[in-house]
Amino acid sequence: MSIEIMDTTLRDGEQTSGVSFAAQEKLSIARLLLEELKVDRIEIASARVSEGEFEAVKRVCEWAERRNHSNKIEILGFIDEGISIRWIKQAGGKVVNLLCKGSKKHCEQQLRKTPQEHISDIKSTIEKARKNDIDINIYLEDWSNGMIQSPDYVFHLINSLKDEPIKRFMLPDTLGILNPYQTFEFCNNICQQYPDIHFDFHAHNDYDLAVANVLSAVKAGIKGIHCTINGLGERAGNAPLSSVLAVLHDQLKQQTHIDETKVNQVSRVVESYSGIRIPSNKPVIGEYVFTQCAGVHADGDSKNNLYFNDLLPERFGRTREYALGKTSGKANIRKNLEALGIELDDESMRKVTERIIALGDKKELVTQDDLPYIISDVLKHNDKDQPIRILNYSLALAQGLRPVAVIKMEIHGIQYEETSIGDGQFDAFVKALRKIYKIQLKRPFPMLTNYMVDIPPGGRTDALVQTVITWNHNGHTFKTRGLDADQTEAAIQATIKMLNQIESM
Structure with missing residues (x-):
């Protein structure tokens, strides 16, 4: 009955x-x-x-x-x-x-x-x-x-x-x-x-x-x-x-x-x-109740479903997810890669894991939609041993005043510092860079010809932002990408990648 x-x-x-x-x-x-x-x-x-x-x-x-x-x-x-x-x-x-x-x-x-x-x-x-x-x-x-x-x-x-x-x-x-x-x-x-x-x-x-x-x-x-x-x-x-x-x-x-x-x-x-939102942790139907965050749980799920209970998400028309963030391990990342049909070698997996952990320190959660962007960014750009690095920067924005950027960078082991104002925070940052190149280094600075922002699906306010910038340097046109939860930081990353790229031209 x-x-x-x-x-x-x-x-x-x-x-x-x-x-x-x-x-x-x-x-x-x-x-x-x-x-x-x-x-x-x-x-x-x-x-x-x-x-x-x-x-x-x-x-x-x-x-x-x-x-x-x-x-x-x-x-x-x-x-x-x-x-x-x-x-x-x-x-x-x-x-x-x-x-x-x-x-x-x-x-x-x-x-x-x-x-x-x-x-x-x-x-x-x-x-x-x-x-x-x-x-x-x-x-x-x-x-x-x-x-x-x-x-x-x-x-x-x-x-x-x-x-x-x-x-x-x-x-x-x-x-x-x-x-x-x-x-x-x-x-x-x-x-x-x-x-x-x-x-x-x-x-x-x-x-x-x-x-x-x-x-x-x-x-x-x-x-x-x-x-x-x-x-x-x-x-x-x-x-x-x-x-x-x-x-x-x-x-x-x-x-x-x-x-x-x-x-x-x-x-x-x-x-x-x-109009009444379902709490994210509400049993069975909450957004996160079938999401494993800890890497050890994903590893256990791969070993005879050690962290499963009878509340299997498929019973309720849902799927299990593995969160990507600072508590993620390789097991979580592999679960998400399997869902996307992507395979990585051990070295690439290590780099991607390090990047996800770093991003997780800045935002609560990295989603599966973000993952292809992160992989592309990590595998195409190796920040280690680059001749040009940003050591520090400060961006100031106040109502009624133009934005101000103060940057400190290292070029071939020598440190440079400059301040500039601009029409926006990134504009101020680029103008400070241009001062270093044109005034201190006496070198031409590439021209920015296109600036594009791409946000992975979902439309969340905390979503990762991919900024793609097109540059022209000595008649050569190329693109660089930056990835971060903050749009300005993503643009800065793309700019530093550009400067390192022209060093090898």
């Missing part, structure tokens, strides 16, 4: 601050959830919210009718003398998730009714739903506080309703107050007392325990779990579907109908529609 998954991204998830899905977005997400991910049920809205919500619900219900998904579309309704039921009926809904009070405090203080009065109202609403051919599930709102403060009320409520035509009793930790021990105890007590009733568990993440509580609920016998994509939801959010799946499948060895390979795709779509 598989665990039933109900996704409430389009209802509870939309209660995330600042999140509101347009009608077409709701329809798109509904399709992805039901037909790509294969979620068992989805909760798409609350009744009576707005006219716009009514139209969105109607569109989703019309689509679901055409695709034979009507019984999988659920709408939150209220004990309101049948107003919600009529709203749902007019929108084309076939299932109501009826919001009832799962704690005595909510019943008496919010509704200002006795438990028996509330039960009578619930039964009246159920009868109205039946007459409109609408199936009924019920939420026991604030159930977790009910079990802590008034368990007799909770059991009295269930006893009074267990013979009604209710498909599922849904147990929400509305305020996210439970821990895994309480969740197991409360769910086990209820499942043991009512073995023939289908219970769902609805977790909130206020103490960052939503997924752990899901694990305990399922161990206790709960048959259905409520989730949202990316953990969207009010306050700290709901249990994220991606993590719940991993725990159910791996830790509890339970089956679901979910297609894991679609998890990442759907998560990215919801991220785009919601």
